[in-house]
Amino acid sequence: MPVPPLSVPLSTRLRYLAMGLRTVVGGRPGGFFIPYRHADSVGHAAPAEYPAAAAAFERAADGFREVLAAIDDHAEALLTIPDSAPPPSPRWGQLWFPGLDAAAAYALVRRHRPARIVEVGAGHSTRFLARARLDGDIAADHRCIDPRPRAALDGLPVRWVREVLAVDHLPLFTALEAGDIAFFDASHILMPGTDVDIILNRILPSLRPGVLVHFHDIFLPDPYPASWAWRGYNEQAAVAALVANRALDPVFASRYALTRMQARQRSAALAAIPVPCPDRESSLWVRVPRA
Numbered sequence: 001m002p003v004p005p006l007s008v009p010l011s012t013r014l015r016y017l018a019m020g021l022r023t024v025v026g027g028r029p030g031g032f033f034i035p036y037r038h039a040d041s042v043g044h045a046a047p048a049e050y051p052a053a054a055a056a057f058e059r060a061a062d063g064f065r066e067v068l069a070a071i072d073d074h075a076e077a078l079l080t081i082p083d084s085a086p087p088p089s090p091r092w093g094q095l096w097f098p099g100l101d102a103a104a105a106y107a108l109v110r111r112h113r114p115a116r117i118v119e120v121g122a123g124h125s126t127r128f129l130a131r132a133r134l135d136g137d138i139a140a141d142h143r144c145i146d147p148r149p150r151a152a153l154d155g156l157p158v159r160w161v162r163e164v165l166a167v168d169h170l171p172l173f174t175a176l177e178a179g180d181i182a183f184f185d186a187s188h189i190l191m192p193g194t195d196v197d198i199i200l201n202r203i204l205p206s207l208r209p210g211v212l213v214h215f216h217d218i219f220l221p222d223p224y225p226a227s228w229a230w231r232g233y234n235e236q237a238a239v240a241a242l243v244a245n246r247a248l249d250p251v252f253a254s255r256y257a258l259t260r261m262q263a264r265q266r267s268a269a270l271a272a273i274p275v276p277c278p279d280r281e282s283s284l285w286v287r288v289p290r291a
Contacts, residue, residue, distance in 0.1 A: 064251075
């Protein structure tokens with residue numbers, strides 16, 4: 001298990017230490033330890049960019065610009081959302097679903113008017129999706145699968161499934177049709193049996209063409225931030241392969257739009273939206289292609 005740096009709060013570091021010790025001594029697992037005798041070479045081999053994903057995003061750049069234009073089209077509604085607000089209202093002053101991620105989600109819901117939304121990992125994103133539905137008079141069946149959301153869902157027009165994602169939830173996704181949304185902000189850890197394993201190998205193959213899929217904490221075409229190495233995330237390497245091999249059609253990528261398209265400088269709405277930590281915006285939207 002990666003070790004949290006000193007910049008991480010002491011309580012978090014101690015908790016991770018306890019989880020790691022339980023794991024390596026054979027107690028109740030608190031994570032994953034994978035012996036690999038060449039592990040000391042991996043840091044030097046980490047990519048500076050995923051070039052095939054970058055090429056896929058470049059091909060999709062016109063569509064990305066359409067999403068940015070849709071954000072500006074909804075500037076008035078977006079800018080009524082305050083920096084701080086009591087639950088269950090959305091607010092810009094939070095780190096978990098900031099700035100461009102929230103604005104893009106809002107604009108895409110208004111644009112596609114989904115009949116169904118299934119969200120894995122809920123909280124601040126749920127509040128923005130619900131606001132888009134409210135403002136657009138969109139009567140969607142919105143389900144949230146999360147045993148413990150980061151932000152309270154009470155008072156939102158959603159159906160909350162207080163469970164960890166499991167294969168038993170597959171029928172919720174097979175019911176989605178073109179324009180509906182499968183929204184994932186899960187553990188970001190791809191290991192046999194994890195939620196990411198279920199998402200990539202059970203849910204995605206079952207989705208109908210035209211379904212919109214969202215992944216959060218995807219920094220493609222860049223690697224994960226170096227400061228996040230201790231988290232052990234590995235989801236985006238698998239997602240990069242799906243995008244590069246055209247198994248998923250890119251719709252929008254926050255990281256690419258900000259770093260390669262100067263999105264914040266080109267959008268009056270984005271320039272006016274407060275962002276507590278600009279390097280955290282990391283939504284990836286894709287569409288299930290037609291066979």
